[in-house]
Amino acid sequence: MVFIWRGGPTSQRLLLSLLLLAFWEAGGGQLHYSVPEEAKHGTFVGRIAQDLGLELAELVPRLFRLASKDRGDLLEVNLQNGILFVNSRIDREELCGRSAECSIHLEVIVDRPLQVFHVEVEVKDINDNPPVFPESKKRIIIAESRPPETRFPLDGASDADIGVNSALTYRLDPNDYFALDTQNNREQTSSLSLVLKKTLDREEIQEHSLLLTASDGGKPELTGTVQLLITVLDVNDNAPEFDQSIYKVRVLENAFNGTLVIKLNATDPDEGTNGDIVYSFRRPVSPAVAYAFTINPKSGEIRTKGKLDFEEKKLYEISVEAVDKGNIPMAGHCTLLVEVLDINDNAPEVTITSLSLPIREDTQPSTVIALISVSDGDSGANGQMTCTLTPHVPFKLVSTFKNYYSLVLDSALDRESKSDYQLVVTVRDGGSPSLWATASVSVEVADVNDNAPAFAQPEYTVFVKENNPPGCHIFTVLARDADTQENARVSYSLVERRVGERALSSYVSVHAESGKVYALQPLDHEELELLRFQVSARDAGVPPLGSNVTLQVFVLDENDNAPALLAPRAGSAGGAVTELVSRSVGAGHVVAKVRAVDADSGYNAWLSYELQPAAGSARSLFRVGLYTGEISTTRALDEADVPRQRLLVLVKDHGEPALTATATVLVSLVESGQAQKVSSRALAGSAVQEAALVDVNVYLIIAICAVSSLLVLTLLLYTALRCSAPPSEGACGPGKPRLVCSSAVGSWS
Structure with missing residues (x-):
């Protein structure tokens, strides 16, 4: 259609815009x-x-x-x-x-x-392919008896380009015996022949070597060459001749193997063996011809050999050679054109290109889901196709251009009612009988990220003994996400904060995928009794959703501190306590007191005192209070008792295993007057130490009470949380405390 407008430039632009708009809207x-x-x-x-x-x-x-x-x-x-x-x-x-x-x-x-x-x-097209001959060297045998003007067919070069870039011209090296002749026939095939200009003389020249050059019509031109090696032979002077130079036949592509295509006939006027003819395909034989056809060397019958396929090759050009059996064989040549006729032997093909799968459940109708292209290798009515889609689905096919369709969403989706659709696309051709093909496409409805990860309970209580090995696994947090795929992939991280002067991440870490919580260093009950922190769970959706859970890690005490003896009063030497006792004291008199403290807590800090036998001591004369450390007499002293007594007091805590310390007390028995003088001098120093010891004992009692109260309060809180948990999580009760990287808690705990 041609439109002619005589108006000005403005009117022409307006008309062009209106035409373009009409095309797009259509x-x-x-x-x-x-x-x-x-x-x-x-x-x-x-x-x-x-x-x-x-x-x-x-x-x-x-x-x-x-x-x-x-x-x-x-x-x-x-x-x-x-x-x-x-x-x-x-x-x-x-x-x-x-x-x-x-x-x-x-x-x-x-x-x-x-x-x-x-x-x-x-x-x-550009001229990027040079002409190529089938062979780099071509051997030709010519009898010297052949007259001038005799033609010898040559294989021309082929050029992958088209148009002028594939228009080939040939030239031959200048010589006295041969010329080159190129002709085009009605069938649009070019005939390249070597023409003998004058009679050959084998006795003068036995072999001629010529270079044949093919040039295409591109700019710049590209060339290809073949070397012609011409051997001059004697004798047989009549070559076989075919009835025609070109034969044309047609054959159906579904022809059975062995179907007769044509029977060629060549004649030779010679007699005897010089007139016996052998038929063959002229070399080089293309792989396509060798696969599809055979020739009987005696009868000249050409039959089908392999399966013909119109879609692969529609026309075969076969060069046939008839050679006699003379001493100097002579040959005649012809060309056979075999046209393959199409039948409906190719079913349609469907290709589905996914563009946006899976499709989100909130996708709007009219959205293009996939592109569908159909094809059929046949021609004519055999290649005309119609395309349909399985009904009763919220999708439809929209024809876009020739054999292209778009799969379009036709109505709203609801993942909760149906999460995937199995669609079947059917295409039929117009052959008789008709052939068809189907293709399935699975359309998955993707979820949106509308659920955050959730923990089973908002807070967990964990008990860990101190001195755990570094990297010890102490607990595993688990959050579940009701979404699917990436929206349900949960990763864990610590909610960073300060613990005293240090960062939380220096104490614990959490594995991002498994949720396992690790203690990065040995925990010390004396330094940190309770570590409270939060773990965050985030999904991989866009945008991500998350929640937090609180962990209370109680560090349980271990017996890792031995009892420490308090320094003896001033005036004692060598770490031993020296006491002067009057011989006049009676039974139950306190002569000395061993003082010790333990940095642990609970049973591990509960000390007991025992009197150990020592060389030169009289154990029956003294005894020590089991929990007070006071050394007192067991009876009245007399003159027969040894004046110097050496006592060993073993201080032991109640840990498992128990840790101990040993104190040495030297007791000197003196007369009554001497003991009063020494006692008055030591009274002041003894009072000071007694006051210090009272202060230490007060602090120890307060610490034990505080730890015990905190433990009881924690156990009560844990029991209450367990009772308030949903029934699916187990029976009401605190359950067994979680102890990791340590032995079982003792009876005091």
Whole structure:
């Protein structure tokens, strides 16, 4: 259709805009560009966005994209400026072979609203393929009796290019005996012959070596060569001749193996063996001909051998040679053109290209889900196709261009009612009988991230003995997410805070995937009795959702501190306590007191005192209070008792195993008057130490009471939380405390 407008430029522009708008509103138009093959990456092809009437700012929001059935990666669009450019190497011969027309068909798809445009990019040929001969050397045998003007057929060169780039011209090295003749017949096949200019003389020259050069019509031209080695022989002077130089036959592509194609006949006027003819395919024989046909060397019958396929090859050009059996064989040549006729032997093919699968349940109707292309290798009515979709699904097929369809969402989705759909696309051709093919596409409905990870309870209580090994696993947190796939993939992390002067991450860590909580260093009950922190669980959705859980880690005491003896009063030497006792004291008199403290708590800090036997001591004379450490007499002293007594007091805690310390007390028995003088001098120092000891005991009692109260309060809180948990988590009760990397807690705990 041609429109002629006589108005001014403004009117012409207005008319052009109205025409373009009408084309687009009718369902899309077609753009045509051209690009030379072998163009470099980034070569400009066209301003596709501008030519389609699209704003550059709309390309990304409207999901501007290209789709192509064949080699969609050759061209690409810059979404910033809307320019179509060459993305990768384009080889016209690889893409279209020797077809006169070569185009890349693209589909341009944009959403909101859905629009599909069709773009055809013509690939122009360049002269990038030189002529190629079948052989680099060609041997020809010619009898010296052959008269001038005799022709010898040659295999011409082939050029993968088209048009003028494949228009070949030939030239032969200058010589006195041979010339080159090129002719074109009605069947559009070129005949290349070597013409004998004058009679050969084998006695003068036995072999001629000539170089045949083929040049194409490109600029610059490319060339190919073959060396002709011509051997001159004697004798047999009549060559076989065929009835015709060119034979044409037709055969169906479903012909059975062994079907007779043609029976060739050549005659030779010679007699005897010089007139016996052997038929063969002239070398070199193409692989396609050797696969599909055979020739009887005696009868000249050519029959089918392999399966013919119209879709692979429509025409065979076979060069046949008839050679007699003379001493100097002579040959005649002809060309057989076999045309393969098509039948409906190819079922349609369906190709589904997924664009946005899985599809979110909140996707709006009219969204393009996938591109579908159909093809059939047959021709005519055998290659005409219709495409249908299984009914009763919220999808439909929309025809876009020729054999292209779009799978479009037709109504809203609900993942809770149905999470996936199995669609069947059926395509039928127009042959008789009709052939069909089906393709299935699974459309999965994707979930949205609307559920945060949730822990079974908001807080956990963990008991760990001190002095655990570094890297010890103390607990495992677990959060579950009701979503699926990435939305349900939970990762864990610490909620960082300060613990005294140090960061929480210096004490514990949590494995991001398993939720296992590790103690990074040995914990010390004397330094830290309770470690309270939070673990965060986040899913991998966009945006991510998360929740926190609180962990209370109680560090239980171990007996890792031995009792420590308090320093003896001033005046004692060598770490031993020296006491002067009057011989007049009676039974039960306190002569000394051993003082010790333990840095542990509870049973591990509860000290007891025992009197150990020592050399030169009288154990029956003294005794020590089990928990007071007071050394007192067991009876009245008399003159027979040894004046110097050495007592060993063993101080032991109640840990498992128990730790001990030993105190030495030296007791000197003196007369009554002497003892009063010494007692008055030591009274002041003894009072000071007694006051210090009272203070230590008070602090120890307060500490034990505080720890015991905290433990009882924790156990009560833990019992209450367990009772308030849902019934699915187990019977009401505190359960067995979680102790990791340590032995069982003692009876005091």
